Amino acid sequence: xxxASPGIDTAAPKATRIDLFSxxxxxxxxxxxxWLAFFVCFFAWFAAAPLMPLIKAEFGLSKDQIANINIAxxxxxxxxxxxxxxxxDRFGPRRTYTWLLLLGAIPVFGLAFAQTYxxxxxxxxxxxxxxxxxxxxxxxxxxxxxxNVVGTANATVGGWGNAGGGAAQSLMxxxxxxxxxxxxxxxxxxxxxxxxxxxxxxxxxxxYARYTQDTPQGDIVDLRAAGxxxxxxxxxGMAILxxxxxxxxxxxxxxxxxxxxxxxxxxxxxAASYYVDRFGLSLTSAGLAAGIFGGxxxxxxxxxxxxxxxxxxxxxxxxxxxxxSR
Numbered sequence: 001x002x003x004a005s006p007g008i009d010t011a012a013p014k015a016t017r018i019d020l021f022s023x024x025x026x027x028x029x030x031x032x033x034x035w036l037a038f039f040v041c042f043f044a045w046f047a048a049a050p051l052m053p054l055i056k057a058e059f060g061l062s063k064d065q066i067a068n069i070n071i072a073x074x075x076x077x078x079x080x081x082x083x084x085x086x087x088x089d090r091f092g093p094r095r096t097y098t099w100l101l102l103l104g105a106i107p108v109f110g111l112a113f114a115q116t117y118x119x120x121x122x123x124x125x126x127x128x129x130x131x132x133x134x135x136x137x138x139x140x141x142x143x144x145x146x147x148n149v150v151g152t153a154n155a156t157v158g159g160w161g162n163a164g165g166g167a168a169q170s171l172m173x174x175x176x177x178x179x180x181x182x183x184x185x186x187x188x189x190x191x192x193x194x195x196x197x198x199x200x201x202x203x204x205x206x207x208y209a210r211y212t213q214d215t216p217q218g219d220i221v222d223l224r225a226a227g228x229x230x231x232x233x234x235x236x237g238m239a240i241l242x243x244x245x246x247x248x249x250x251x252x253x254x255x256x257x258x259x260x261x262x263x264x265x266x267x268x269x270x271a272a273s274y275y276v277d278r279f280g281l282s283l284t285s286a287g288l289a290a291g292i293f294g295g296x297x298x299x300x301x302x303x304x305x306x307x308x309x310x311x312x313x314x315x316x317x318x319x320x321x322x323x324x325s326r
Contacts, residue, residue, distance in 0.1 A: 002098070002206075002209050003094070003095060003098075003209055003219075005218070005219060005222050006026070006213040006218055006219060006222075007218055007222075008217060008218040008222055008223060008226060008228070009216070009217055009218060010217055010228060011217075012026070012215075012216035012217050012218075013146070013216060014027070014143070014144060014145055014146040014216055015027035015028070015144060015145050015146060015149070015153075015216070016145075016146045016148055016149060017149060018031065018145070018149055018152060018153060018156075026144070026212070026213050026216055027144040027145060027216060029211050029212055030140050030141065030144045030212050030213070031141060031144070031145075031153060031156075031157060033207060033208055033211050033212050034097075034136075034137050034140050034141060034157050034161075034212070035137070035156070035157035035158075035160040035161050036161075036204065036207070037097055037101065037133065037137070037161075037204050037207075037208050038133050038134065038137045038157060038158070038160070038161025038162075038164065039160060039161045039163060039164035039167070040101070040164060040197070040200045040201055040204045041100075041101070041104065041130045041131075041133035041161070041164065041201070042130075042133075042161055042162055042163075042164030042165045042168070042294075043164035043165070043167055043168045043171075043197050043200065044104065044105070044108050044127070044130055044164075044168075044197035044198070044200070044201055045073070045127060045128070045130045045131055045164075045165065045168075046073075046164075046165045046168045046169065046265075046268045046269070047108070047168045047172050047193075047194060047196070047197040048073075048111055048124065048127075048172075048194070049073075049168070049169065049268055049269050049270075049271075049272060049273075050168065050169045050170075050172050050173050050272035050273075050283070050286065050287040050290060051172055051173065051176065051190045051193065051283070052066065052069075052272065052273045053272070053273055053276045053277075053283060053286075054176070054186050054187075054189075054190045054283065055120070055190065056273075058186075058187050059116070059117050059120065061117060065117055065121075066273070068121060069120065069121055069124050070266075070269040070270065072121055072124045072125040072128065073124050073125070073127060073128050073265075073269060074128055074131070074265050074269070075125070075128060076125050076126070076128035076129055077128045077129060077130075077131030077132055080128070080129040080131070080132040081131070081132045081134070081135050083132070084096055084100065084132045084135050084136055085135055085139070088135070088136055088139045088140075089220075090220075091220065091221060092214035092215075092219050092220035092221060093136045093139050093140040093143075093212075093214055094140075094208065094209065094212050094213060094214050094219060095209075095219075095221070096136050097133065097136045097137075097140070097205075097208050097212075098205045098206075098208050098209045099205075100129070100130070100132065100133060100136065101133075101201045101202070101204050101205035101208065102201070102202065102205045103129075104127070104129055104130040104133075104201055105198045105199075105201040105202050105205075106126070107123040107124075107126035107127045107129075108123075108127060108130075108194060108197050108198040108201060109194065109195065109198040110123040110126070111123045111124070111127070111191075111194045112191040112192065112194040112195060112198075113191070130201075131265075133161075134158065134161075137157055137158060137161060138154050138157075138158065140212070140214075141153040141154050141157050142154060143214070143215050143216075144215070144216060147312070148309060148313060149309060150309070151305040151306070151308035151309040151312065152302065152305040152306050152308075152309050153305070154305055155301045155302050155303075155304050155305020155306070155308070156301070156302040156305060158297075158301050158305075159297040159298060159299070159300060159301025159302050159305075160297070160298060160302075161297075162264075162294065162297035162301065163294055163295060163297045163298045164294070165264075165265075165268045165294040165297075166290075166291040166292070166293060166294015166295045166296075166297065167291065167294065168197070168291075168294075169268070169271065169272055169287045169288075169290040169291035169293075169294060170287050170288050170290075170291030171287075171291075172193055172196075172287065173272075173283040173284040173286070173287035173288075174284055174287070175193040175196055176189040176190050176193050176283065177283070177284050179192055179193065215230075267290075267293055268290075268293070268294065271286075271289070271290035271293060272286040272287050272289075272290040273286075275289050275290060
């Protein structure tokens, strides 16, 4: 059974520390499985990007068509992210992530069978839905870790997952090169290579369903069925959205994230092709060069999370001292 119940433990608290080399608790299993799933999703999201020189040559793509493909790869994630948040609230991150992985694998496999620009564009558009994995990743670690470490947890799983984009840049051209070395044509090689991220997504879906649970207490569906209030009965859904939208800090964060993440996914999409066209690098060399950028996420995001937790703790302590002195 794909979604066997992990049981209910109403006394289980959020984790107050990150035991990096442990998977003994539901919190740490969610930590590790979540960043692995996010890594696989990012890998699949940008798996075709370093192969675009081959795809461009096969389909005879113009610059405008390549631009359309790059835009399609990003555009739909905006809409899907708005959908998966409420899905996590209702069904839990475990079920939502599992189905995103399974359904997201379909267009990844579809790229391997695309015979026209239009078909490739449609599949690339659908693949953009995988980018919503970020929402589920952050949701899952947020409900598993206490405020003193939640920033570090969120940032680390996000950063290690983001590194999947860099891994795709470096590894996908090597997979194609290995297949070509076995005697296949380039046109078949890049298509066969797309099965690597597709199969990884399907496998990861079963790992996620088997080894995680929604919260420290159990799955959201089971808790709700048992009449247990989530988050102590606090406001959820639209009430929280309205409250957040009324806070100017939400819009500042959205603008900052849009600028930063916008640059990241733009570079992931065009870096390898740029190195091939501008500097005449081979596909594998261009992929390795482009992969360096994605590799920065391994530590850059984690450092941001650690800094956020420490600043928040310091400000909380300062505020507490001020209140006590009054």
